[in-house]
Amino acid sequence: MNAPLWVFGYGSLVWNPGFEFSETHVARLKGFHRSFCMRSIHHRGSVEEPGLVLALDAKDGGACEGVAFRVTAGTEEATMAYLRERELVSSAYLETVQPVRLSDGRMVDAVTYIIDPDHDQYCGDLPLEEQAHIITHAVGGRGPNTEYLFNSAGHLADLGIVDEELSWLSRRVREIQSAVSEANPTD
Numbered sequence: 763m764n765a766p767l768w769v770f771g772y773g774s775l776v777w778n779p780g781f782e783f784s785e786t787h788v789a790r791l792k793g794f795h796r797s798f799c800m801r802s803i804h805h806r807g808s809v810e811e812p813g814l815v816l817a818l819d820a821k822d823g824g825a826c827e828g829v830a831f832r833v834t835a836g837t838e839e840a841t842m843a844y845l846r847e848r849e850l851v852s853s854a855y856l857e858t859v860q861p862v863r864l865s866d867g868r869m870v871d872a873v874t875y876i877i878d879p880d881h882d883q884y885c886g887d888l889p890l891e892e893q894a895h896i897i898t899h900a901v902g903g904r905g906p907n908t909e910y911l912f913n914s915a916g917h918l919a920d921l922g923i924v925d926e927e928l929s930w931l932s933r934r935v936r937e938i939q940s941a942v943s944e945a946n947p948t949d
Contacts, residue, residue: 772828773816789830813900813907817877
């Protein structure tokens with residue numbers, strides 16, 4: 763019998779996996795942290811005005827909580843084809859297999875997409891204020907960058923996953939949106 767296929771989600775996969783799964787757990791991945799360190803030129807921005815999406819950036823002593831999905835048996839090949847089309851659209855992510863600890867204590871190996879720090883879309887260490895302004899204004903093929911931020915932050919919070927940077931960014935982006943609305947009232 764083959765081992766089950768697990769996928770680790772830390773951003774949009776948490777709220778929009780797009781594949782069949784038979785089991786989910788909050789899970790922890792060591793050695794990485796979640797951050798808006800990838801410029802999005804397809805889904806949440808454009809070449810002219812890139813947005814930002816979450817990626818896993820290597821960090822000594824870092825850890826990221828997300829969701830591990832056990833892919834429904836018999837759909838592994840279709841799931842991997844779907845994930846590769848979705849996640850590898852610009853080759854900024856690297857497809858890896860990482861050990862993650864599930865909330866029930868089990869360790870599983872999960873397909874995990876991490877940022878390639880040598881890719882030209884990598885933008886690690888952008889100040890949070892700059893991230894907030896980029897996210898507020900960018901729009902891509904899958905919609906506004908704000909939608910991506912609010913969905914990611916909200917779904918992680920619903921799962922009890924605390925991410926201080928995402929919480930701060932959500933508050934700050936709403937403040938910027940409010941200021942823009944007040945400065946440009948509609949007729």
